[in-house]
Amino acid sequence: MTTSPTDAAAAAARALLASESVGVLSTISVHRAGTPYGSITPYALGADGAPLLLLSGLAAHTHNLRADPRAGLFVGDRSAAADPQAGARVSLMGRAALLRAEAEPDARARYLDRWPRAAQYLALKDFAFWRLEIEEARLIAGFGEIRWLTL
Amino acid sequence: MTTSPTDAAAAAARALLASESVGVLSTISVHRAGTPYGSITPYALGADGAPLLLLSGLAAHTHNLRADPRAGLFVGDRSAAADPQAGARVSLMGRAALLRAEAEPDARARYLDRWPRAAQYLALKDFAFWRLEIEEARLIAGFGEIRWLTL
Numbered sequence: 332m333t334t335s336p337t338d339a340a341a342a343a344a345r346a347l348l349a350s351e352s353v354g355v356l357s358t359i360s361v362h363r364a365g366t367p368y369g370s371i372t373p374y375a376l377g378a379d380g381a382p383l384l385l386l387s388g389l390a391a392h393t394h395n396l397r398a399d400p401r402a403g404l405f406v407g408d409r410s411a412a413a414d415p416q417a418g419a420r421v422s423l424m425g426r427a428a429l430l431r432a433e434a435e436p437d438a439r440a441r442y443l444d445r446w447p448r449a450a451q452y453l454a455l456k457d458f459a460f461w462r463l464e465i466e467e468a469r470l471i472a473g474f475g476e477i478r479w480l481t482l
Numbered sequence: 483m484t485t486s487p488t489d490a491a492a493a494a495a496r497a498l499l500a501s502e503s504v505g506v507l508s509t510i511s512v513h514r515a516g517t518p519y520g521s522i523t524p525y526a527l528g529a530d531g532a533p534l535l536l537l538s539g540l541a542a543h544t545h546n547l548r549a550d551p552r553a554g555l556f557v558g559d560r561s562a563a564a565d566p567q568a569g570a571r572v573s574l575m576g577r578a579a580l581l582r583a584e585a586e587p588d589a590r591a592r593y594l595d596r597w598p599r600a601a602q603y604l605a606l607k608d609f610a611f612w613r614l615e616i617e618e619a620r621l622i623a624g625f626g627e628i629r630w631l632t633l
Binding site: 354371 | 506507509510517521567575622630
């Protein structure tokens with residue numbers, strides 16, 4: 332069995348997403364119309380690999396997503412923190428949507444498995460699950476090794 | 483002498499920017515029109531506190547900035563890596579522009595002071611300095627303590 336470079340890169344991107352649990356979410360600011368806005372965002376992964384986010388209805392990024400669902404999620408290998416440009420990282424682009432009610436029990440279990448402390452937020456009424464539908468992913472595996480992927 | 487909470491927050495934001503040297507740059511993707519795109523980006527600070535970025539002309543974020551200069555720079559306290567949501571972080575929004583030629587010697591000195599290894603990139607013709615003009619900053623100093631600032 333042979334694996335194409337693209338398949339191998341997609342597998343590496345999925346492995347990185349699975350091994351990390353925090354990214355920087357990029358949204359389009361309502362507060363300063365049209366300007367990208369970055370915020371740190373814990374995530375878990377759905378069965379299909381899509382990131383699941385637990386967002387406060389009061390947070391700036393949530394206001395932004397309500398107005399424009401287009402979003403990016405940047406995830407870097409934190410074990411390479413001493414030289415972040417040397418580590419692998421993946422940059423996802425897609426659209427975020429409130430999770431459908433029937434998908435919530437599974438999301439809750441997956442999220443708590445990665446973020447046990449999130450139980451306190453789940454008890455609050457203003458937190459809700461969002462799902463990032465990945466439209467495109469860019470894997471950067473060290474300097475110069477870059478490719479666009481569909482995950 | 484008294485310090486207002488806003489002044490104290492602006493000072494904390496500036497101190498965080500000065501103590502870190504890597505952020506996640508959010509730009510608006512050309513590749514997938516209008517979608518925010520995050521990428522890891524080392525930075526130095528100019529005399530006025532504006533982030534100075536050394537970008538490759540071949541990089542996706544540079545293509546994006548040429549088409550739309552609006553950008554965000556997210557900087558988190560990496561010493562809080564075990565619990566990134568507990569650490570202070572600052573999210574800048576503004577516009578990026580190629581640095582004017584007369585400002586380059588100072589930028590070069592400041593950048594090399596923070597990133598000595600960048601000497602190898604400076605020797606390459608396709609790297610150039612950009613400056614992020616900060617229009618707004620958001621400081622998050624732990625959960626719930628959030629404010630908008632002008633730096």
